[in-house]
Amino acid sequence: MSMNRREFMQMLAVAAAGGMTLHSNFARAEQAAGALYDLPPFGNLSLLHMTDCHAQLLPIHFREPNVNIGVGSMRGIAPHIVGEGFLKHFGIRPGSLEAHAFTHLDFVEAAKIYGKCGGFAHLATLVKKMKASRPGALLLDGGDTWQGSGTALWTKAQDMVDACKLLGVDVMTLHWESSYGADRVKEIEEKDFAGKIDIVAQNVKTTDFEDPVFKPYVIKNINGVPVAIIGQAFPYTPIANPRWQTPDWSFGIRDEDMQQAVDAARGEGAQVVVVLSHNGMDVDLKMASRVTGIDAIFGGHTHDGMPAPTIVDNAGGRTLVTNAGSNGKFLGVMDFDVKNGKVADFRYKLLPVFSRLLPADPEMAAFIDRTRAPFLEKLTEKLAVTEGLLYRRGNFNGSWDQLIVDALIAEKDAEIAFSPGFRWGTSLLPGDTITMEHLLDQTAITYPWTTLTEMSGEMIKTILEDVADNLFNPDPYYQQGGDMVRVGGLQYTCDPNAAMGRRIDNMMLKGKPIEAGKTYKVAGWAPVSEQARDSGPPIWDVVASYLRGQKVISQRSLNLPTLKGMDSNPGVAI
Amino acid sequence: MNPQRRDTLKAGGGLGVLGLFAAAGLIKPEMAQAAWNKTAFEAKNMEAAFAAFSAGKPAESADVVITAPDIAENGAVVPVGVVSKLPATEQIVIMIEKNPNMVAASFTLPEGTVADVQTRVKMGQTSDVYAMVKADGKFYMARKEVKVTLGGCGG
Numbered sequence: 005m006s007m008n009r010r011e012f013m014q015m016l017a018v019a020a021a022g023g024m025t026l027h028s029n030f031a032r033a034e035q036a037a038g039a040l041y042d043l044p045p046f047g048n049l050s051l052l053h054m055t056d057c058h059a060q061l062l063p064i065h066f067r068e069p070n071v072n073i074g075v076g077s078m079r080g081i082a083p084h085i086v087g088e089g090f091l092k093h094f095g096i097r098p099g100s101l102e103a104h105a106f107t108h109l110d111f112v113e114a115a116k117i118y119g120k121c122g123g124f125a126h127l128a129t130l131v132k133k134m135k136a137s138r139p140g141a142l143l144l145d146g147g148d149t150w151q152g153s154g155t156a157l158w159t160k161a162q163d164m165v166d167a168c169k170l171l172g173v174d175v176m177t178l179h180w181e182s183s184y185g186a187d188r189v190k191e192i193e194e195k196d197f198a199g200k201i202d203i204v205a206q207n208v209k210t211t212d213f214e215d216p217v218f219k220p221y222v223i224k225n226i227n228g229v230p231v232a233i234i235g236q237a238f239p240y241t242p243i244a245n246p247r248w249q250t251p252d253w254s255f256g257i258r259d260e261d262m263q264q265a266v267d268a269a270r271g272e273g274a275q276v277v278v279v280l281s282h283n284g285m286d287v288d289l290k291m292a293s294r295v296t297g298i299d300a301i302f303g304g305h306t307h308d309g310m311p312a313p314t315i316v317d318n319a320g321g322r323t324l325v326t327n328a329g330s331n332g333k334f335l336g337v338m339d340f341d342v343k344n345g346k347v348a349d350f351r352y353k354l355l356p357v358f359s360r361l362l363p364a365d366p367e368m369a370a371f372i373d374r375t376r377a378p379f380l381e382k383l384t385e386k387l388a389v390t391e392g393l394l395y396r397r398g399n400f401n402g403s404w405d406q407l408i409v410d411a412l413i414a415e416k417d418a419e420i421a422f423s424p425g426f427r428w429g430t431s432l433l434p435g436d437t438i439t440m441e442h443l444l445d446q447t448a449i450t451y452p453w454t455t456l457t458e459m460s461g462e463m464i465k466t467i468l469e470d471v472a473d474n475l476f477n478p479d480p481y482y483q484q485g486g487d488m489v490r491v492g493g494l495q496y497t498c499d500p501n502a503a504m505g506r507r508i509d510n511m512m513l514k515g516k517p518i519e520a521g522k523t524y525k526v527a528g529w530a531p532v533s534e535q536a537r538d539s540g541p542p543i544w545d546v547v548a549s550y551l552r553g554q555k556v557i558s559q560r561s562l563n564l565p566t567l568k569g570m571d572s573n574p575g576v577a578i
Numbered sequence: 579m580n581p582q583r584r585d586t587l588k589a590g591g592g593l594g595v596l597g598l599f600a601a602a603g604l605i606k607p608e609m610a611q612a613a614w615n616k617t618a619f620e621a622k623n624m625e626a627a628f629a630a631f632s633a634g635k636p637a638e639s640a641d642v643v644i645t646a647p648d649i650a651e652n653g654a655v656v657p658v659g660v661v662s663k664l665p666a667t668e669q670i671v672i673m674i675e676k677n678p679n680m681v682a683a684s685f686t687l688p689e690g691t692v693a694d695v696q697t698r699v700k701m702g703q704t705s706d707v708y709a710m711v712k713a714d715g716k717f718y719m720a721r722k723e724v725k726v727t728l729g730g731c732g733g
Binding site: 240242243244247254255256257260424466467470471473474479481482484504530531532533 | 645723725
């Protein structure tokens, strides 16, 4: 489908006339949309990038974090800037469409004005529009595409596999995809994707002989320019997710192997070399400083919507590092001008996908309807109504996780509850009905079992320290990219700048200090050890039972740790 | 993937890989025996381990390179490799500082051998991994931190 600006504006008008509820300020947004999506083409090689959509086929709200702390050399630099500091850093006007897309500021009010983001039917329209103005453009998918919804879980990712083929994805890499098991990933690669979508991952090897499991890279010829796309899967998949799901695959960062892949691709004639990465942004920034010959790293995993690339100097020149957010909210558009066999100049824009401003692509919309039809009754079950905003993202408890740990404590009769620091999970506005589908947006994983454990105070401290080090280790290569474990019942103090083993202090339960030798009843979910398979009912059953009982969910009060040494950190806006 | 190599090894499975190499004359049993240093393998701290090899305090060297994961995927089998670019490398020792017995492996390299070894070690907790190299009668070392975590909570 080719669409020029006039046709696009006509489609917008038709969509508006089609009965969409428009807020008065929306007219202003609609005018802005023309300018936003009418991105002038540049150069002779374009790469479109989406990442971490977490199986969100429909438009959603997603609140960006107000706490995203950077420590050590990452303090105060992108992506570790939030709120007003973020707007200032990237030159975004407060109150604008983009301010809403990129920050948490005035989230509820702005969400009512500008509406939902993402949705594959709206994303498809934008992809087609960009491809029409950029002949030969490739669509890259950074992974975390097959997980995050009820339908993805129930179809073993088939809905997302088919949606990505329809969307026109050319190349992808992996993280949560592996949680369907190695056999399922290879089945999709060899059957569904054959001849259509390449899975690339230079850092996945067999545990026995370190043989490659996937193609390290592919080279595509675009408008006469050979471009190599090297894959970098999430390096800590078998640590952050269950090892038993991919027992024969080893991951890791593997700088030396990345350098070899870059050199090999250049040797084969690639004039442009990019990395499609699921490292997370801090790891990408470090890798860009150590590996030479990469023109750009298109990053994901840490869900950082970055309006502009970070330019990293290294021994061989410079590398652009981008990160394209999550949940289908954004499409990255990179235009390269390639002259005399190398990149001479570039333009980059991370376009927010505002569903009301991009008419649904009819073919994709029909596909989504067909896919959801068999599950509609289950998905639309009304569990409760929320009085407050429900969101997840941020270094510490969001209100969605607060609700989950509250439910775990109540339903399991526990003293303390833990919930993993996942960064996916959509947001609901005050007054919204919580359906089973929304609950599954927070919980749909292949190891959803709940646990109830007698745990010593010493063990609780060890767990908190371990997760804090995965988040706040000053060396990005020792980070895993999730947020801090969400905690219910227990209060604590956290000093992100402290050394491993010294970040967590003053652990209290109901006004009394936690004792190292005493045992406590701790509820949790998403256990990674194989022994914990089927340890208890899935988390969505436990939380659904709680929600049905409550009917109305009052505004949650967040159990946040007392932070030390963070008063002037640009990654904190509380 | 190299199916041929895998099949060959599977075919030789009854004999065992090491048995296969030994049968082919690649490793002689007495080589392992000769290298056994009881004091070293029972050392409980780094000083005692260095002393057992009469290594004094080895100098850190950029010519000794450790390949190991930054975070172990499985603490029970952590792949550790050591390459020495020092001429006349005759011995490579791998030590795990926080293990109860820190010396994990000692390789004696006959003259002319490429100084590039790999093994799997067991690690109970986050620790520095040391590679000590004896080359031309002198001792050198390198170290790298390998983190062992509880897992979970990512992404």
